[in-house]
Amino acid sequence: MSRLEDNIRLAEAGTKGASVSQEWKGNIIICPGGGYQWHSPREAGPVAEAFAGAGWKPWILYYPVLDKEETGGEAPERAAEARAVQQKAGRIEAGGGGECLGIAPLLHAASAVKRVREDWPHKPVILCGFSAGGHVAASLGVHWNDSSLFSEEEQRCIRPDGLVLCYPVITSGLYAHQGSMKMLAGEEDSRRDYFSLERYVSSQTPPAFIWHTAADRDVPVQNTLLFAEGLAREGVPFELHIYPEGEHGLSLATKEVEEPAKGRFADVHVAGWFGQCAEWLDRQRKKEQGS
Numbered sequence: 001m002s003r004l005e006d007n008i009r010l011a012e013a014g015t016k017g018a019s020v021s022q023e024w025k026g027n028i029i030i031c032p033g034g035g036y037q038w039h040s041p042r043e044a045g046p047v048a049e050a051f052a053g054a055g056w057k058p059w060i061l062y063y064p065v066l067d068k069e070e071t072g073g074e075a076p077e078r079a080a081e082a083r084a085v086q087q088k089a090g091r092i093e094a095g096g097g098g099e100c101l102g103i104a105p106l107l108h109a110a111s112a113v114k115r116v117r118e119d120w121p122h123k124p125v126i127l128c129g130f131s132a133g134g135h136v137a138a139s140l141g142v143h144w145n146d147s148s149l150f151s152e153e154e155q156r157c158i159r160p161d162g163l164v165l166c167y168p169v170i171t172s173g174l175y176a177h178q179g180s181m182k183m184l185a186g187e188e189d190s191r192r193d194y195f196s197l198e199r200y201v202s203s204q205t206p207p208a209f210i211w212h213t214a215a216d217r218d219v220p221v222q223n224t225l226l227f228a229e230g231l232a233r234e235g236v237p238f239e240l241h242i243y244p245e246g247e248h249g250l251s252l253a254t255k256e257v258e259e260p261a262k263g264r265f266a267d268v269h270v271a272g273w274f275g276q277c278a279e280w281l282d283r284q285r286k287k288e289q290g291s
Contacts, residue, residue: 033131134168201230
């Protein structure tokens with residue numbers, strides 16, 4: 001019996017200023033951050049529009065989260081209703097005396113890649129995630145071939161063609177973002193190993209573009225370094241940028257997404273990540289095409 005989800009919130013987005021009939025380079029599924037408690041709008045719509053401007057068809061995945069009533073920008077009653085449905089369907093698990101998400105976000109990411117690939121069979125599908133959304137993306141990157149979750153047929157269509165990881169949550173170890181781990185696994189340490197993604201990097205993990213700031217106080221840069229170390233060990237191609245300054249959650253690091261109350265200001269140097277990422281995506285695409 002398939003564990004993939006049919007009822008996922010996957011939104012087409014960000015095509016403002018782009019021609020509806022244009023030839024897209026490929027698809028990019030964006031997983032906004034929010035500590036597995038909500039979905040940051042700063043890491044959703046503006047990012048989708050930026051990728052559309054670079055020629056990539058953008059999608060936004062609103063994967064399962066816990067706690068915040070404003071989840072995904074929904075009204076409180078809608079969020080509460082969605083939570084009740086998830087509980088009834090078993091997509092919210094018990095853990096350590098409380099509720100936790102378990103593998104639900106991973107299953108939604110797999111379902112999103114499968115759905116987009118079925119609609120666009122000859123175009124690449126890239127997963128892009130910010131913070132906790134980076135953990136969602138990287139989870140599928142390392143667990144797509146877990147035979148205890150996915151059949152051989154499913155594995156053939158759920159592997160992303162690439163990962164774009166922006167200040168991602170990665171580890172459940174020393175440098176863990178404890179809030180995210182609690183949302184995923186509850187208080188039980190024994191449940192956390194599966195969510196420590198650096199331990200599961202293999203030669204089958206997709207190539208990745210990763211960036212982080214060394215000054216990140218919320219999700220330590222070691223999260224990214226541990227994942228990059230795993231990629232290097234397994235011979236998986238990746239591009240890595242560590243910027244010396246900048247708070248967590250910078251998104252595009254442009255004026256449009258500034259959040260002064262949280263110390264998130266536009267930074268021309270950090271904002272360069274998007275252009276570098278667009279170039280990396282184009283190079284990956286040419287490699288796939290054999291040119």
